[in-house]
Amino acid sequence: MKKLYLKGVVAMSLSLFTASLTQAQLVGGDAYLQGTYVEAGLNQCGAYASSVSPPAGYEVTGLTGLNFIADSDMDGWGAGTPEYCGDYAIPGSPVEGWGIQIAGTSYHNTDRTCATFNISGSISSYTAEGDSVEALWEGSVAGVDISQRSVLHADDLYVLTWITLTNTTAEPISDIYYKRNIDPDNEQIWSGSYVTINSVTSSPFSGDLDAVVTAEGALYGCYLALAARNPQARPSYGGFSTVGGAVSDAYNGITPYNLSGSVTVDGAVQMSFYIPALGAGESTTFAMAHVFSADALEEALDATYVGGYVDCAGTPEVGGAFATAESTCASDVFTLSVDVAAAVGITYQWQSSADGITYADIAGATGPSYSTTQTDATYYQCVVSCTASGEATTSDAVFVDNVCPGCTDEAALNYNPEANSDDGSCFYGYTILDCDYGSSLISVPEDATELCLSDDEVSAAISMGFTFDFYGTPYTNAYIGSNGYMNFSGTTLSACCAGQLLPNGAYPASIFFGQNDWNPAFCGAGTISYWTQGAPGSQIFVVDFNAVPHYGGDLTN
Incomplete structure (x- = not known):
């Protein structure tokens, strides 16, 4: 294909064009991607929600900022009803963003104004070559470098997001979670409604590689799917804000997130990924797609597949179970995890026991990790199953005690009702002394x-x-x-x-x-x-x- 390049710098804006109508632009700290059928905006914190309206040459939505818009029926931007689908997130309170959980701590970058910007970084480059346009966001947090490559091919009805995580520390990091979240408003500018039909349509839990959650408009059927072909991906719906709870909650289906079913609501959908371990200096890459037509879903899933996965077979090989705390107070949240080699068709069920002998399933604890609290000392184990073989292995148990040090005296100012082991920290405030009202009585001065x-x-x-x-x-x-x-x-x-x-x-x-x-x-x-x-x-x-x-x-x- 013959390439035509036009370069210029105006108000910190540089544009590269190709004859295929693809266009990438950087305006201030935002990047814009334009193909034949899709337009997308990306802001300085890596959220798909530009802080200002796109430059000239993009469709005018009348909104401040750009998430995604799509000519999903491919009949021209001004034709049909509606003329196009979207903007998918900017109407009302724009919610689109992402989070990462490292060593049990969650960090988020989200929304049009980057009101939550925990992970430092910025858009470092953008290119337009051949039939594709790309924007690269790079940042770092908690010893992990993060690269987010956003890719739009000229004639595609999906945008790919490639994530690369690199451990920059001298020690391995285990149990990393990544979550992408969007509150879809697919048809709001056309129908006035913020409601979509949100459904988990495919999950790797069933032994399939595909993870898909969809959000569809009720009036025109404007379609959005978050999709990945990856056994470590989990689709979900529920909640609204990107921020709130642990990033791992969506992956593990902890309230308000749901890993199956469907709901009609003004609410969010998510795609989450789990990285069991990342060695010192090692990198891992995974991908997902925002898809704007059901007809483009299979192609988008193919594009997200990074390979290297095998179906589980026989009896799963399971290492030990681990907890982030040896002892806790009643309100302390800790995380359980189990060491299992990644494979397609692996399922998990956490169990608990008061005596280490008789175990019972924990409702909703069906992921490789589980965050919880406890009021009594408890043993935990995980039953890991292979759906293809029907065989299962139970992990070694991990014990979490319930010794809670603190002040146990109710008369103290710092009394801790959860404490069951006094640590000598009780504090009783200022001391009141009895006065000797003889010669020590203070006389009222004349200038009182x-x-x-x-x-x-x-x-x-x-x-x-x-x-x-x-x-x-x-x-x-x-x-x-x-x-x-x-x-x-x-x-x-x-x-x-x-x-x-x-x-x-x-x-x-x-x-x-x-x-x-x-x-x-x-x-x-x-x-x-x-x-x-x-x-x-x-x-x-x-x-x-x-x-x-x-x-x-x-x-x-």
């Missing part, structure tokens, strides 16, 4: 300020003249309540009338030095005074209640 308060009243802010650190928070003002307390946070509740249980959320940052139902009656009976004494660095703020009567009686303090 008399405070006139009515019944159940709190003063305005009073400057103490220095900064007081109260449980780690600095304060410069105090508020004095007529009922025998002072506050530092500005809470103006009267604290009437009898004693209260402490701590009390209604009165934060307060000192109750003699709380009762007192009535100073606008200085008519008894006095409330305050002053600051001492040199800078050792100053004291003093509040004095003297002969303030009890409300409705003659008793005073």
Whole structure:
């Protein structure tokens, strides 16, 4: 094919064209890919959702930004009803992005504005050669280099995403998960509806290499599929945002994600991948496709296949089971995993036991790893089966204890209700000392300020003249309540009338030095005074209640 190149730099934009109508452009930090039937946008965090509208020469959707649009019936962009399908993600709240889980920690880059940008990186290059256009995003996180190559061939109705992960550390990394997420709005700009019919139509769980989840418009049938021919891929639907929970949750079908079935909803679909281990300095590559016509699905699946996979046979070879924690508290999330060679047709079922003898299946724990919590010490094992042979192997068991160190005294400020092993960390706050009211009684100085308060009243802010650190928070003002307390946070509740249980959320940052139902009656009976004494660095703020009567009686303090 004869190539025609046009080069120019205008507002940081460079365009390369070929006679096949393919076009790649970089505008600011965004890249745009244009073929005969598909247009796509990619932003600086690697999400398919450009931050601004595409440049001239692309279809005008009236929206800010570009995800995907497709002339899926191939009859011309301005023909038919609708004229084209999409934009698939930009209407409403644009959601398209990806995440990776490394060593149990999840990182995400997502959405049109890259509001979540955990994985540093950027679009490093773009090319237009032959009948294809490509954009390359490169980044790194937690010792893993990530390369995302987005490819659109001129006459295809799908966009390929090739992911390469490289372990840059000196140690192997196990249990890596990758997830792609999109909230599909296939027909919204034409029908006004954000709802799609989301279905898992093929999964490698059944012994097939193909992983496919579809989202179809209810009115016009505008089609989107996330597809991969890879036994380590898992299609799912559920949830909405890319962020939320662990990246592995989608792969393992943990709520709100579903690995089978169908639903009609304004909700997201996902494609996830699992990499059991990545050796020091090693790389692995996998691919998926966003497909815009059911007729293009098989071709797209072929294009994502990277080879090297074999069908399982006989009895699966299983190593040990592993846990990310030896002991946990009740709210601690830990992850179980099992070492199994990758093969087509492998299934997993995690089991638990209180005594290490009698085991029961854990509902929903059907992946090579499983994240959970526990309230009691528990043994875990995984039953690994080959669907082709019908044979299974049970992993060695792993034990997770339930020793939870912490403060076990309910009277302490840092009491931990989950703790079952006291670690000596209990903290009881500031100390209250009994005063000897003989010669040590502080006299009210002549320059003390008399405070006139009515019944159940709190003063305005009073400057103490220095900064007081109260449980780690600095304060410069105090508020004095007529009922025998002072506050530092500005809470103006009267604290009437009898004693209260402490701590009390209604009165934060307060000192109750003699709380009762007192009535100073606008200085008519008894006095409330305050002053600051001492040199800078050792100053004291003093509040004095003297002969303030009890409300409705003659008793005073």
